[in-house]
Amino acid sequence: MNAIKKYLGIIWLLMAPVVIYFLVAGAIANIDPAGKKDINNPVIWIIIIAIFTPIIIGLMIFGWYAFKGEYGHLPESSAELKE
């Protein structure tokens, strides 16, 4: 199981730039000052990309930790979190 956890880490790591790519591509394709839908509104895209970027970076870090085997053992007490 630990090997699966580890190698899946690479997928989470690679998934992050793919999500960012789709978000930016979606923004470029749909922003339209003349449009009336939410997806045409640049402000919404700016908010979403701004809030999603740190989350995606979080997914990359999660993938990196997983790849390094950090999730091989989960802490069973708070004492382990203090180490």
Next chain:
Amino acid sequence: MNEPISSKTIRSVIAASSVGTMIEWYDFYIFGMLAKTISTQFFPEGNATAALLSTLAIFAAGFIVRPFGALVFGRLGDLIGRKYTFLLTLVLMGCSTFLIGLVPGYKAIGIAAPLLVLLLRLIQGLALGGEYGGAATYVAEHATAGKRGYYTSWIQTTATLGLFVALAVIMLVKLNMTDVSFNEEWGGWRYPFWISILLVAISVYIRLKMKESPLFAKLKSEGKTSVNPLKESFSHKPNFKMVLLALFGAVMGQGVIWYTGQFYAQNFLETKCNIEFEQSRTIMLWAIAFATPFFLFFGWLSDKIGRKWIMMAGMLLGILTYRPIFNTFLQDSKVDHQTIESAIKIQVGEEQKHLVELESNKGVVEVVSKKFYLPGWNFTRVIKDTLYNNRPGERLVSQPVYNDIHLDIVTYLKFIFLVFLLILYVTMVYGPIAAFLVELFPTKIRYTSMSLPYHIGNGVFGGLVPFIGLLLTTTYPADPLVGLWYPIAVAALCFIIGTIYLTNKIDKDVTD
């Protein structure tokens, strides 16, 4: 814990926390539910600044301010204590909601109106971000080990009950007056905002009588509280990796299941199935009423068999059944040629016609509506043809749209059952999650550490369901169910991460 807590005390703790949190959800929802009326009063069409402020009020409050509120109040809760922090969030929420109901419209005070509403809405988002973590932590830190899931599941009912109360209050007000009285500047739409101050006053009174969480009080008396909870939560690697695991392995999927079951479903019934206002609302109300006890059931069950598999099962059921369920909504409310033919043989109402002017005097839209009756159900057919002034005699014919659909009793009951199923999945993922999050983090940074992933999961991943749904529907218009791929994909990713990385073990000792 050092001293056992009496069942009377724990009942008061649960009641004080749950009522306050429910009121906060009620406050947050009524703005969204009354968005259409609010936008006509405060954000008039054609004004670019007002449109920008409207966008910020709707999107920034959920996406940015809620997680930010989680950080601000989470930090405060870990520094000064749970009791005063979630008392503060309650007062902020109640006052801002009440004040939204008092802001004069755009016609009276111009751009100051949308600016004030935006400011108050942002305070609402901030307060909501701080409330949940405090309430869940407060209850969990009073609970005994074998009942943590059950006790905190009362907090988990509050989001759904807040939605229930908001739906019911708005429906009651709306049913007791005309549409004109409801939508006018100082009309009925303001009543749900004013009611909030009464609810908050009661809740503040109850909460003031409560004591600080015993675990936090002990930590404080020993001088062991965190000096910098934000730093300890997010820059201390052992904690931070658990924050990431909580987000990607549990809360992200829970957020989309929650939003799809309660909000996307309602919106789908109203806009894609075109079911009339009263029936679509009562379908939701009945389904919520039947499903709500299951929050408690799954919270209780999680104390017996662990939290993980209940949450994962809820996600898996959503992944597998969303498309069939929503497809049934669509098919069973569909009006086809045969239905029209049958109705013509039974009863057809009078044809109503009116004209709507196009912008810049380009022409008119001729709106022709006609009501059709079948045994037990009825609907209105609307045809909108456009007539341009510069093309005399030419008529741009539109496809008929069938709306105000009133379902027959069998289909109505079937829809209640299907929405009940959707909310049952919500109870599975949401019922045990407070206990799960509480057990993941140590007392001194618990409020901060659990609040942020919770509000990113719910506010951002859940809150994006309608936006990404619209994006997908616009990109792939042939499939009316394409919007469901977003919650399905996020829930599937979370299911895989949760299944592989999470443990089902219950942490019996949260005193450390």
